[in-house]
Amino acid sequence: MDFVNLVLHFVVPRPSNNHKAGFLHSPVIMIIIFSLFVYQLILTSVPSVLPRVLGFASSIPVEEVIKLTNQKRVEAGLTPLNTNPILQEAAQAKAADMLAHDYWAHVSPGGVTPWDFFRNFGYTYRFAGENLARDFANPSSVVDAWMASQSHKENIMSPKYEEIGVAVVEGDLEGVDTTLVVQFFGSRGAKVAQAEEVVRERGVKPEPQIEGQYLASAPILSPLDSTKGLSAAVLGLLLGVFLVDEIIVYRKKIFRVSGRGVAHMSFLGMILLVVLIIKSGQIL
Amino acid sequence: MRKFAKHLPHYFSLFGLLLAGILGFAIFSYDRIFQIYTAVAVASAYIVWGAFHHALHKDLYLEVIIEYVVISSLGLIIVLSLILRV
Secondary structure, three states: HHHHHHHHHHHHHHHHHHHOOOHOOHHHHHHHHHHHHHHHHHHHHHHHOOOOOOOOOOOOHHHHHHHHHHHHHHOOOOOEEEOOHHHHHHHHHHHHHHHOOOOOOOOOOOOOOHHHHHHHHOEEEEEEEEEEOOOOHHHHHHHHHHHHHHHHHHHOOOOOOOOEEEEEEEEEEEEEEEEEEEEEEEOOOOOOHHHHHHHHHOOOOOOOOOOOOEEEEEEOHHHHHHHHHHHHHHHHHHHHHHHHHHHHHHOOOOOOOOHHHHHHHHHHHHHHHHHHOOOOOEOO | HHHHOOOHHHHHEEEEEEEEHHHHHHHOOOOOHHHHHHHHHHHHHHHHHHHHHHOOOOOOOOHHHHHHHHHHHHHHHHHHHHHHOO
């Protein structure tokens, strides 16, 4: 019986809670805010205690990224880009460098630029470009995200580029199991033959495209999905309690000093929609 | 509920504000900085809306303002925790 009273105290307006559901009292909501904050701190500290528990599940075939990129170009009346094994190697090296030195940027903390990777692999370029992405679930969401960003779209749609190299690499970045996508664009300069010779001399053998090549990772817990789940549960609970509270207050004609329940429900409903809209993945 | 029907024009401005926030998130789905600014702006505007709304209806009290601040803080921390997790 005490348990029932406790539940009613928190979800129904009655004398014991001054005619306002307990969950809707400001101190209780502040406790919820604090709990959400603590949960984020725990999520942030998990990688140092249990490495590779957090991460983003993904399946991104390299050739699919190239195919979708070329599809966008063809739709815009541009010529498709040719896959260049040297650019593939360079993109692979860039992704490996980001994981090795734990950074997410075009330029490494040590000052290594994307163009250094082009040059290191003997790709003498007239024009070169780089798009980066991480934590996307599939290739279409990666390309859609790039197309939604003006600077990345300019790279994809640039008529200056003739060749492309893409690498998809999975690894530990900042303690989280991450899938990196590196997309290199280029058009070669006059010293092409010389550049290819450099690659051969180094013994770098471009790997052929493997049909159906993809990376798949299955971490235990996605930090984004777990945050979304918890947020949706908290919002759902509060929206339900607000609704019950408003109906009872209206029917019993209770007068009280309080904010507008309909306004709060609208605001929290908007937040719930945002929770559902937000997608995983970052581009750079 | 009765207050809602009576003051419907007030709620149009609120719905417009919230709709603008949702559209901002949907359209700029990969622009984290824009999303952070949008979240802070909508949360702040919600407090201002609440203050004006209650002031116009002569039932503005500190307790009410605190309630709007707390609700908007809850919304803000949820949205920011997601944006920074993406």
